[in-house]
Amino acid sequence: xxxLYKSIKPFLLRFAxxxxxxxxxxxxxxxxxxxxxxxxxxxxxxxxxxxxxxWYWVFRSLGLFDMxxxxxxxxxxxxxxxxxxxxxxxxxxxxxxxxxxxxxxLADHAWKRMQHTHExxxxxxxxxxxxxxxxxxxxxxxxxxxxxxxxxLRGDKGRYHKWxxxxxxxxxxxxxxxxxxxxxxxxxxxxxxxxxxxxxxISYVKGTGVESLDMPFEVRCNxxxxxxxxxxxxxxxxxxxxxxxxxxxxxxxxxIVNEPLYYKGVRIYQASFGDGGSxxxxxxxxxxxxxxxxxxxxxxxxxxxxxxxxxSMEITDFKPFNVENMAAPGQAKQFQDIGPAVDFILxxxxxxxxxxxxFMNPFMVDGQNQGSLIMVSLSGDxxxxxxxxxxxxxxNPKEWQLFHAFSEKSGGIEAGGGVEAFKAAVSxxxxxxxxEDFKDLGIRTLQGMNTLSGLPWxxxxxxxxxxxxxxxxxxxxxxxxxxxxxxxxxxxxFGLCIMLYVSHRKVWLVIEAQDKGMRxxxxxxxxxxxxxxxxxxxxxxxxxxxxxxxxxxxxxx
Amino acid sequence: MTTAVAPSLISGIYQGRIVNTRFWLxxxxxxxxMALAFFGGNGYDEDGYLQRLLSMxxxxxxxxxxxxxxxxxxxxxxxxxxxxxxxxxxxxxxxxDGLLVMLLLMALFTQLEPHSSLVSYEDxxxxxxxxxxxxxxxxxxxxxxxxxxxxxxxxxxxxxxATMAAWGGVxxxxxxxxxxxxxxxxxxxxxxxxxxxxxxxxxxxxxFCITSSLYLTFERRYQAKALGAFVMVLVSGGVFFGVWLxxxxxxxxxxxxxxxxxxxxxxxxxxxFVGYGAFAVACAAGLAWLFRDRLERKGSSPLLKVFPSLDxxxxxxxxxxxxxxxxxxxATILGAAWAAEAWGGYWSWDPKETWALIVxxxxxxxxxxxxxxxxxxxTLAWWAVVGFLVTLFCFxxxxxxxxxxxSYGRLA
Numbered sequence: 001x002x003x004l005y006k007s008i009k010p011f012l013l014r015f016a017x018x019x020x021x022x023x024x025x026x027x028x029x030x031x032x033x034x035x036x037x038x039x040x041x042x043x044x045x046x047x048x049x050x051x052x053x054x055w056y057w058v059f060r061s062l063g064l065f066d067m068x069x070x071x072x073x074x075x076x077x078x079x080x081x082x083x084x085x086x087x088x089x090x091x092x093x094x095x096x097x098x099x100x101x102x103x104x105x106l107a108d109h110a111w112k113r114m115q116h117t118h119e120x121x122x123x124x125x126x127x128x129x130x131x132x133x134x135x136x137x138x139x140x141x142x143x144x145x146x147x148x149x150x151x152x153l154r155g156d157k158g159r160y161h162k163w164x165x166x167x168x169x170x171x172x173x174x175x176x177x178x179x180x181x182x183x184x185x186x187x188x189x190x191x192x193x194x195x196x197x198x199x200x201x202i203s204y205v206k207g208t209g210v211e212s213l214d215m216p217f218e219v220r221c222n223x224x225x226x227x228x229x230x231x232x233x234x235x236x237x238x239x240x241x242x243x244x245x246x247x248x249x250x251x252x253x254x255x256i257v258n259e260p261l262y263y264k265g266v267r268i269y270q271a272s273f274g275d276g277g278s279x280x281x282x283x284x285x286x287x288x289x290x291x292x293x294x295x296x297x298x299x300x301x302x303x304x305x306x307x308x309x310x311x312s313m314e315i316t317d318f319k320p321f322n323v324e325n326m327a328a329p330g331q332a333k334q335f336q337d338i339g340p341a342v343d344f345i346l347x348x349x350x351x352x353x354x355x356x357x358x359f360m361n362p363f364m365v366d367g368q369n370q371g372s373l374i375m376v377s378l379s380g381d382x383x384x385x386x387x388x389x390x391x392x393x394x395x396n397p398k399e400w401q402l403f404h405a406f407s408e409k410s411g412g413i414e415a416g417g418g419v420e421a422f423k424a425a426v427s428x429x430x431x432x433x434x435x436e437d438f439k440d441l442g443i444r445t446l447q448g449m450n451t452l453s454g455l456p457w458x459x460x461x462x463x464x465x466x467x468x469x470x471x472x473x474x475x476x477x478x479x480x481x482x483x484x485x486x487x488x489x490x491x492x493x494f495g496l497c498i499m500l501y502v503s504h505r506k507v508w509l510v511i512e513a514q515d516k517g518m519r520x521x522x523x524x525x526x527x528x529x530x531x532x533x534x535x536x537x538x539x540x541x542x543x544x545x546x547x548x549x550x551x552x553x554x555x556x557x
Numbered sequence: 558m559t560t561a562v563a564p565s566l567i568s569g570i571y572q573g574r575i576v577n578t579r580f581w582l583x584x585x586x587x588x589x590x591m592a593l594a595f596f597g598g599n600g601y602d603e604d605g606y607l608q609r610l611l612s613m614x615x616x617x618x619x620x621x622x623x624x625x626x627x628x629x630x631x632x633x634x635x636x637x638x639x640x641x642x643x644x645x646x647x648x649x650x651x652x653x654d655g656l657l658v659m660l661l662l663m664a665l666f667t668q669l670e671p672h673s674s675l676v677s678y679e680d681x682x683x684x685x686x687x688x689x690x691x692x693x694x695x696x697x698x699x700x701x702x703x704x705x706x707x708x709x710x711x712x713x714x715x716x717x718x719a720t721m722a723a724w725g726g727v728x729x730x731x732x733x734x735x736x737x738x739x740x741x742x743x744x745x746x747x748x749x750x751x752x753x754x755x756x757x758x759x760x761x762x763x764x765f766c767i768t769s770s771l772y773l774t775f776e777r778r779y780q781a782k783a784l785g786a787f788v789m790v791l792v793s794g795g796v797f798f799g800v801w802l803x804x805x806x807x808x809x810x811x812x813x814x815x816x817x818x819x820x821x822x823x824x825x826x827x828x829x830f831v832g833y834g835a836f837a838v839a840c841a842a843g844l845a846w847l848f849r850d851r852l853e854r855k856g857s858s859p860l861l862k863v864f865p866s867l868d869x870x871x872x873x874x875x876x877x878x879x880x881x882x883x884x885x886x887x888a889t890i891l892g893a894a895w896a897a898e899a900w901g902g903y904w905s906w907d908p909k910e911t912w913a914l915i916v917x918x919x920x921x922x923x924x925x926x927x928x929x930x931x932x933x934x935x936t937l938a939w940w941a942v943v944g945f946l947v948t949l950f951c952f953x954x955x956x957x958x959x960x961x962x963x964s965y966g967r968l969a
Binding site for chain 1: 644678745746748749779811812814815816818819879882883886887890893894897898899900901902903904906908911912914915918919921922924925926928930955959
């Protein structure tokens with residue numbers, strides 16, 4: 001053996017030592033905790049605002065924002081692999097040798113170590129015959145050794161138990177190698193495909209940035225649907241996809257969560273969904289007193305600009321359902337769908353930019369019409385949306401007219417005379433036939449007088465119609481290491497069961513001639529589960545009695 | 558008089574040909590039920606599975622499986638002599654028997670369900686399972702009290718009552734869960750039916766049952782009744798948590814989110830709780846060790862006679878971990894397999910996954926120091942206790958405090 005090997009051997013052995021393994025496991029456990037407390041792969045600006053510049057840079061340079069891929073964490077895993085390898089290198093040959101070599105004879109001083117000993121005497125002097133009969137006891141692997149006047153028998157059960165150790169440790173190595181292969185040769189990323197659209201590129205987070213990768217095929221989303229439970233909770237997200245490979249449609253299939261599609265080694269998963277550029281029509285109710293209502297045709301992710309006033313609407317999202325908690329604070333939650341709504345950022349000369357959510361339907365509570373609703377967020381954050389009841393139900397053209405008629409008529413009448421003005425306005429718009437919800441109509445119109453006049457905008461944008469287009473959010477992954485991981489996992493489970501449940505049980509029989517007949521000494525040793533071994537040893541003695549045709553003449557020691 | 562007959566009768570059905578045939582019968586039944594899930598009709602269908610299992614189709618598939626199983630028992634043979642059956646058979650059959658009893662109880666209780674016109678999704682308080690859970694809660698609490706009293710009066714009948722109450726709780730819990738499965742089909746035209754392992758409330762009941770039954774098996778095998786006081790106190794703590802969950806409306810049967818609509822849920826979740834339950838028993842054994850150690854150092858105490866020796870407690874803790882660790886390992890692996898099918902990768906460093914890894918590393922280290930390093934005693938007792946705290950955080954804490962892909966276990 002070379003000099004070099006000799007000099008590094010103690011160092012290598014350290015790798016295989018136990019305390020190191022324990023320390024390594026605990027360090028890995030503690031390190032893993034960090035990433036669960038600190039949210040991973042978030043937006044960098046969020047981290048910056050959360051921790052401030054100093055800590056942000058400290059954490060960032062330690063790779064804590066993507067710590068499971070940080071060099072030091074990978075290093076720890078590598079260290080674990082090294083440690084596992086040396087454990088195996090150090091122990092496996094010895095264990096294999098131990099499992100092979102079975103000492104048949106038993107020295108006298110070894111009897112003291114035995115958990116069970118028993119002695120019996122039989123008549124006759126044919127040692128061979130007795131040994132043969134004893135060897136017929138099933139369940140034990142027997143070996144025999146003959147000496148002058150004495151025969152040793154050794155029986156083993158669970159002789160291969162040390163394979164448990166070898167399997168478990170090599171399985172972990174296999175799993176880690178599989179994981180490394182996944183990271184090294186596989187990919188995992190997302191793509192958003194609008195209904196009717198096509199996509200061939202995935203994007204994924206790497207470190208602090210986003211990267212993209214071309215797929216060897218294109219994915220077309222034919223449609224995307226959501227099915228609901230009767231409770232209103234989503235039951236199923238289903239995309240109908242077509243795979244297009246080099247211009248040819250090769251495969252069309254539905255995917256849902258839990259049932260991915262597999263093509264050319266790539267798995268395609270249903271991961272999310274969103275608006276894929278729905279067409280929305282808004283009615284713009286002019287607030288310049290002209291009573292005009294214009295129509296704006298927009299599309300999600302595009303900006304509509306009103307030529308007349310120069311006000312623009314950057315349409316950001318559309319949702320056909322908006323389930324909101326309608327219960328008063330502190331009451332049991334009561335969810336209700338308040339219908340389709342469009343989100344946009346409204347900008348214009350002299351206006352503070354705000355985010356607006358405009359609903360298509362008037363707001364109804366217990367069948368009572370509370371008029372059209374918009375929500376406004378001054379910060380632009382969805383969490384800051386505040387409800388804004390406009391007053392009139394603008395889906396009803398008559399109420400828009402009534403509002404104007406009332407504001408003209410009430411202009412000259414003193415406070416308190418509002419009722420008369422309202423009655424006059426109603427009969428102007430509705431004629432003699434009073435609408436059924438006359439009282440609510442009054443409240444709405446009055447509300448309109450308060451709110452609409454306070455609006456700084458040149459018009460009120462109200463969602464009128466829509467043609468919804470979803471995008472389906474797909475996750476595409478290729479994982480060449482996965483099967484390796486499964487093999488490792490199977491080995492791990494199997495090995496653990498052997499390691500924890502199989503005990504190596506050894507029994508010895510020493511048959512020797514004595515003055516009168518023969519003496520049989522029996523000894524037993526197990527490395528674990530001694531309770532069960534008690535039973536097995538007694539069972540062996542019973543079978544021995546049966547096979548030798550004896551009644552019990554022996555005595556336990 | 559009856560006491561003399563009963564044990565021989567009971568041990569009779571756990572011996573020889575009877576237990577062997579029964580084992581294969583159960584294996585056949587399960588294989589039939591699984592084959593029905595995958596090959597009967599148009600593949601696996603979460604919503605209709607239980608109904609199909611209970612219909613003629615289920616009888617046919619299960620029956621064929623059972624017949625094949627019995628046939629296999631004659632082919633495989635195995636020992637027909639009393640006391641000579643394989644430990645795997647003797648070890649598993651009682652669990653299947655218990656499950657069968659729970660199924661029968663469930664069938665019985667379905668008859669007590671309110672009339673279909675009175676069952677509503679909005680108000681589920683009139684369902685029978687809720688009442689059985691109540692009974693379970695009381696039985697477990699009563700059992701805990703009895704086990705503690707037993708420490709001071711080891712000779713009295715209280716010990717027997719404690720064991721009986723605990724068994725009663727296990728059967729009540731198991732029955733209530735099966736009943737919930739049935740009840741989930743009762744409203745909304747059976748559209749939201751699913752196995753009762755989908756939220757924190759349900760898995761808590763599962764955890765009580767697994768923990769208690771593991772302990773009771775130990776109690777019978779190793780005469781370690783003093784341990785019961787510790788196990789059942791842990792379970793009682795859980796019972797209070799369950800009652801609190803119920804009080805904030807978390808006990809209702811709710812539809813499954815799409816990510817959970819998979820047969821993997823029925824495998825992954827219960828197996829995980831075998832791990833958690835075993836770790837709970839290990840923790841109780843660790844606590845008992847520390848308690849006895851304290852008593853011993855204080856001097857003589859009448860309690861010392863009741864307690865198993867330190868060495869036995871140490872063994873019991875190890876045995877529990879030895880059951881829990883492979884189960885937890887397999888559950889985590891199967892969870893990874895599910896993730897590979899639902900989330901696009903077998904490992905995503907999601908907080909729940911990561912904490913499962915932490916638990917695994919923790920007990921892996923426990924086994925290392927114990928098996929290869931020969932440690933025992935105080936350090937390991939503490940290790941078992943702390944290990945369960947880590948497990949508890951993995952189980953409940955992650956859902957409550959951290960966000961991630963497992964967020965459906967969250968308190969809404």
